[in-house]
Structures are given as C-alpha cells and as structure tokens.
Amino acid sequence: MFVATNPLPFRFIRRAELLRTLGISRSTLESLIAQGDFPAPFKIGARAVAWRSNEVEAAMQAMPRLNDAYQRAQAMPRARG
Known part of the structure; x- marks a missing residue:
C-alpha cells in the first residue's frame, strides 16, 4: 500500500x-x-x-495588482459545495 509522507506542495x-x-x-x-x-x-x-497553485502564486508575485486581488481572495473562506 502506498502512503504519502508529504502532501503535495500545490x-x-x-x-x-x-x-x-x-x-x-x-x-x-x-x-x-x-x-x-x-x-x-x-x-x-x-x-x-x-493551473498549479504554486505557479499562480509565483506569477502573482511578479504582478502586484493581481497579487493584491489574489491575496484578498485567499483570505476569504471558501464555500464548500
């Protein structure tokens, strides 16, 4: 049986x-x-x-205006559905 020791980084x-x-x-x-x-x-x-979340986050670091929107959205609780 395969057991993951580390969760995916993205x-x-x-x-x-x-x-x-x-x-x-x-x-x-x-x-x-x-x-x-x-x-x-x-x-x-x-x-x-x-998209992989780590690639999106890296792109956001390079684009300050989009980074602000991304950071605000990440701080909001996600709806589960």
Missing part, C-alpha cells in the same frame, strides 16, 4: 476559480498567457485545464 486551480479569484476576464487571462506574463494551463482531461 493544488489544482480550475479556470472558473482562477478568474473569480483574480477578478479578471477570460480574454484578459488569455492575453496574459500569450504575452508570457502568466503560466499556461495544462490539460487534466479531455475538456478540462488547470
């Missing part, structure tokens, strides 16, 4: 959550990715993409 963030958290539109996100200012997503399924 979690997966889906597009809807990322856009909501950052307070930006999908087209703005796509522009940031195209310009190389934000990490590209990776496929997690046939029709699904996600």
Whole structure:
C-alpha cells in the first residue's frame, strides 16, 4: 500500500476559480498567457485545464495588482459545495 509522507506542495486551480479569484476576464487571462506574463494551463482531461497553485502564486508575485486581488481572495473562506 502506498502512503504519502508529504502532501503535495500545490493544488489544482480550475479556470472558473482562477478568474473569480483574480477578478479578471477570460480574454484578459488569455492575453496574459500569450504575452508570457502568466503560466499556461495544462490539460487534466479531455475538456478540462488547470493551473498549479504554486505557479499562480509565483506569477502573482511578479504582478502586484493581481497579487493584491489574489491575496484578498485567499483570505476569504471558501464555500464548500
């Protein structure tokens, strides 16, 4: 039996959550990715993409305005559904 000794250093963030958290539109996100200012997503399924939270956090450190929005969103309790 496999037993993980260390939890993953990141979690997966889906597009809807990322856009909501950052307070930006999908087209703005796509522009940031195209310009190389934000990490590209990776496929997690046939029709699904996600970002690694550690890559998002690193990108936020480089973009102060988005970092402020991200930090505020992280401080808010998450809705469980």
